[in-house]
Amino acid sequence: MQGETAPESETPILKECILRDGEEFCRTVSPDGMASAPAEVAADTDYLAWARPFLNDPVGWANENVLNLDILVPLSIQVGSVLLALVVGVLLAPPIRKQVLGLLERLPENIAKNVTESVPALVRPALWALFVYLALTILNTIGQESALVRIATSLALAWLLIRVVTTFLPEFVRKPLEWTIWVFAVFYAFGVLDEVLDWLSNVGPPYAGGRISPIFIVQAIATAAFFLFIANWIASRLKRRVHALPRVEPSLRILMSNAMQIGLFFGAALLTLAGLGIPLSGLAVLGGAIGVGLGFGMQQIVANFISGVILLTDRSIKPNDVIEVDDTYGVVKSLGLRYASVITRDGKEHLIPNEMLITDKVVNWSYSNKEVRVKKRLRVEYETDLRQAVDLVVEGAKDTPRVLHSPAPVCLVMEFGDEAIELEARFWINDPENGVANIASQVLLSIWDRFREAGIDIPLRHEDILITPGSTLQVEMVRPKKPSSD
Structure with a gap:
């Protein structure tokens, strides 16, 4: 009817529709550009939308998602696989541990004593990680769900890695590595490790060619620790070889071993910088600044260092020499690049700076021989x-x-x-x-x-006082002063 039609003066209503994620969303738009918010847009701000099915109908949600055979059967298979792997690991751990101990007894004594107490403790977590991983492989092969088994595999591998860390690494790095391994294992188990790593890689201030992110810091610490560990291991072995050289003076052995150790640590630092992608050309300016700082603020340290090199090369003072410096008389226990350790007869160990041994007068009681x-x-x-x-x-x-x-x-x-x-x-x-x-x-x-x-006597010292005739001897009595009350 005509009465039901809108008059010409009434503002017309326009409808605008968009397609998003395969669904059509519409809203009304007035000619003046003002749009009303659709119900779908308002629904986007509902942060509990994921829980609405459970909150609205808990029984229906449970019947559909929990008491459903399509969900219960795969869940039971996964739980049974994990429990079976744990039981088999517990049963097989004692006999395998005995076999491992028998094999370790055949190793050389210096190696066996270091691993006999630590390696058997890794048998049970290693078996659990192995059998859970086998269960995960079998379930993936036959096309079964394996989310829970994958989580159990991640946790088992994390536990095995933590056992290895706490067994072989120093005490001060165990706790940080344990927490780091557990955190990454949990992220990996829930399938968000890649996203977390990407986010951590993009957090932090940028620098030339990269970004100082938490991942970069962890990578830098791990790289430096690895190269320094390798350098220290090589240096310790080379030191033993150098100290065993029969025709080399002890002072030269010390100089050679210290030079090799410093060179290896310097090489480890360069390899660490190169591995992190830090340009080495920028170290030239830093090296100049460090040189200026050494020249002004570390004169004594540099002087002791150079004096130590001189002492080790000219062999004027060697370990086991008997020296006397000022009031210090003792045996040289060791020579370093900064000081010499001298043990006196009363058991005190004096750390004498090398510069003093170069500039001051030193009596070496055993320089050429000990007579x-x-x-x-x-x-x-x-x-x-x-x-x-x-x-x-x-x-x-x-x-x-x-x-x-x-x-x-x-x-x-x-x-x-x-x-x-x-x-x-x-x-x-x-x-x-x-x-x-x-x-x-x-x-x-x-x-x-x-x-x-x-019957030979040792005479006592005495003094004679000669009084000539006619001389007088004056004697004066002096009363001692009383101490003041102050």
């Missing part, structure tokens, strides 16, 4: 039979352990003093590392015993 002459002075009275005293001094030195008979001990008459005759005992030892003062004390005790048996 050292010790001198001790003693006094006898003028009434003493001097030749008998000399013979007794020589006998006392000869009868003392550690004193060499060749060169033989001697006793020299040094001076006819105002109060007594001064003698000097001279004797040789070839073990200065065992002490010099102690052997001198033993020799003097031996001489003292012989002097007492022969």
Whole structure:
């Protein structure tokens, strides 16, 4: 009817439709461009849309998704496969562990003692990972669902890898690696590992040719740890070879081993930078800045380093040498590129900078050989039979352990003093590392015993005061001051 038609002055209604994901969505648009939001667009903002079927009809959702034979049968097969793999692994672990122990006993002793306690502990997780992986392969071959078995395989492999990490790697890296492995295993099990890795790779500030992302940081740490581990392993083996060289001086062995270790670590750093794609040409500017810093702020360290190289090359001081620097007397335990370790007779270990050994006066008691002459002075009275005293001094030195008979001990008459005759005992030892003062004390005790048996006295020092006639002696009594109350 005409009354039901819209008048010409009424605003016409326009309809706009779009096709999205195979479905048609429409909305009304007025001539002035204002559009009303369709119901479908409003539905897009419902964040619980995925749970609406369960929330609206829990019983119907359960009958369709849980109590359905098409779902229960594959689920039961997967759970049974995982449980069967675990049971078989538990049953086979003891006999296989015995076989592994029997094989390890046949290895060389130095290898067997390092792996006997660690390798058997890996048998059970290795069997579980193997059988779960076999179950996953079989289910994929026959075309069955394998989502749960794939999750179990990821967790079993993660557990095996964690056992390996906690068995062979140092203590300080175990916990971080355990958490990292578990996190990546969970992501892999739920099939989102690739997306997570892509997201982590694109997070972080950019740099020339790449981005400093969490993945890049982990990769850098792993690459540096790998190359440094290889360099340290090679350096330790080369050090053992160098220290076993029979015709090389100990100081040269130390220099060669330190040079090889520094060169290997420097090569590991270059390989790490190259492996991460960092251009090495940019290191030139950094090297110049480091050189300036070394010249101004690390003069003492560089001086000690260069002094250490000089000491190791000129062989003026070697390990096991007996040296005396200032008030420090001891045996050189080791020589490094920064300091020398000297152990004194009282058990203290002094770390002496190499620069001091180059610039200060150093007494090396065993530089050319270890034979050292010790001198001790003693006094006898003028009434003493001097030749008998000399013979007794020589006998006392000869009868003392550690004193060499060749060169033989001697006793020299040094001076006819105002109060007594001064003698000097001279004797040789070839073990200065065992002490010099102690052997001198033993020799003097031996001489003292012989002097007492022969009735030879050692005079005491005295001073004579001569008072001439007519002189006066003034004596003044001084009262001591009382201490102040402050």
